[in-house]
Amino acid sequence: MISNKIFIIGLPRTATTSVCLACLDLGFKTAHTAYTEQAFNEAQVIADTPAFNDYAVLDKHYGDAKFIYLERDASQWIPSVQQLLLRMYENLMRTDGGFNPHLKRCYKSVFAPFNKINIQSADFLHDCYLRHQTSVEQYFSGQPDKLLTIDVTHPYSYLKLANFLQVEAGEQETFKHMNKRGKVTAWKQISHPLKIEATRNGKVDKLKFLTEFSV
Numbered sequence: 001m002i003s004n005k006i007f008i009i010g011l012p013r014t015a016t017t018s019v020c021l022a023c024l025d026l027g028f029k030t031a032h033t034a035y036t037e038q039a040f041n042e043a044q045v046i047a048d049t050p051a052f053n054d055y056a057v058l059d060k061h062y063g064d065a066k067f068i069y070l071e072r073d074a075s076q077w078i079p080s081v082q083q084l085l086l087r088m089y090e091n092l093m094r095t096d097g098g099f100n101p102h103l104k105r106c107y108k109s110v111f112a113p114f115n116k117i118n119i120q121s122a123d124f125l126h127d128c129y130l131r132h133q134t135s136v137e138q139y140f141s142g143q144p145d146k147l148l149t150i151d152v153t154h155p156y157s158y159l160k161l162a163n164f165l166q167v168e169a170g171e172q173e174t175f176k177h178m179n180k181r182g183k184v185t186a187w188k189q190i191s192h193p194l195k196i197e198a199t200r201n202g203k204v205d206k207l208k209f210l211t212e213f214s215v
Contacts, residue, residue, distance in 0.1 A: 008047035010070025017178040031196040035204035043196040053106035
């Protein structure tokens with residue numbers, strides 16, 4: 001079993017929850033989002049925010065870290081992420097509360113310029129996806145051993161994950177489909193001894209190490 005920190009850096013609605021569940025089943029302490037120092041310290045696998053936005057900083061902070069990028073067909077990803085962003089819009093834009101500052105920063109960075117007109121545009125969202133994908137590919141081009149790229153709908157993608165994590169896949173051959181029909185709460189319903197909570201009873205830390213390096 002691999003001992004490195006592992007960051008899942010696919011964008012929202014690319015099957016991050018399904019891959020996190022697979023990591024739990026494969027024996028890894030896993031956090032789907034991490035907003036406290038405790039979560040970063042305890043989890044070996046961390047997905048979603050802030051990982052998808054801060055992967056370069058995380059690579060510098062955790063020098064031997066490994067990364068998993070998730071692809072998804074644009075025709076399926078765009079309507080799914082559009083629905084998510086429209087549902088999140090008010091809490092992302094609030095200045096008197098709403099989502100925590102780490103989540104706000106990451107979403108507004110990847111989907112910049114973030115406004116309601118843009119997130120209702122399929123072309124804009126596709127450009128955001130391609131920009132993020134290109135950025136990841138360019139960043140890891142000189143260190144390909146650190147990055148695994150998979151599409152969970154493709155054959156053998158589960159086996160590729162298990163091989164990357166240096167564990168036996170067992171009888172499992174495919175990923176479990178989570179968050180169907182636009183739902184995004186599946187992770188909350190999962191009860192597993194290796195699941196790591198993202199917050200400390202709803203509270204988050206400043207996570208100063210995320211600004212430790214200029215990128």
